[in-house]
Amino acid sequence: MHDKPLRRIADELTRRRPHSSHGARETVGPDRFGIDLDRAARFVDGTLGADDEARLAEEVAELLPLCWNLPNKAVETLTPIIDHLGGQRELMAWLDGHEGRPRLTARIFVLLGLLDRYTDDAAVLDTMRAARARDPFPAGLRGELLPETDEETLSSLAYRIEKRLADDEKEAVALSLATTGWLRRIADDADDPDPSVRELGSLMAHVQQDIGEAATPS
Incomplete structure (x- = not known):
């Protein structure tokens, strides 16, 4: 990823977008999507292996586009990961380091x-x-x-x-x-x-x- 666009973006990349002007949305059940909490905890602790980290990146990439339509509790599972990485721009850089869906999403x-x-x-x-x-x-x-x-x-x-x-x-x-x-x-x-x-x-x-x-x- 070019560094210049990443440096120009604001920090609120994962915020829940307002929907008053976009009409009704379908509800996504919280049990259909999410992040493996044990995998996330091991990532934050620095004990997660490379293969599991790649899978965690996939899970994060799958969750991000749904943030506007998920319960706060589901979205908050991202918080320890973002804090560990150092911020939302660092989250994008981390996702960019994993090919496929994570890189494209970032x-x-x-x-x-x-x-x-x-x-x-x-x-x-x-x-x-x-x-x-x-x-x-x-x-x-x-x-x-x-x-x-x-x-x-x-x-x-x-x-x-x-x-x-x-x-x-x-x-x-x-x-x-x-x-x-x-x-x-x-x-x-x-x-x-x-x-x-x-x-x-x-x-x-x-x-x-x-x-x-x-x-x-x-």
Whole structure:
């Protein structure tokens, strides 16, 4: 994973996303998903072997996209792991060290963090509005972008990507790549772009490459 996007994301990567503007959600039973508590305890104690650590990373990766729809108790099983690693960005770096679902989940969550970071940036909003005046629904984003371009545009895309990651990994990858590709292009095409727009374009190029690599079997 490129270090620059990881350094730019906020710390609240595993927060429960607000759902007032996204409609009703199906309830996920707490007994269907979770983290093996003994495995997690041994990881925190430093006594977990490599194979079991890889399995723990898989469990964490499976849980993360469901955090918005799980009881607090289920989500709180992540806390000792995050504390042991040193924070949520360190959690992403740890997941990135494990191939497959953990690495892909980490890289998509970095994208979600960046979308949240720029969701109310005035210069980014102006650039998106100008781009959508020319092309309201770019390739791969028809039916995904909200009709109006406002402070919810990027956060809504983040929600949709996270939901897809819980439901269908390939669709999550496709929407992630469409989102990063669009934001990179509009930043590159902007006339006299604001520094935040230039930075967004650079970050999206890195994340697009990261997700593409994680989604391609080695």
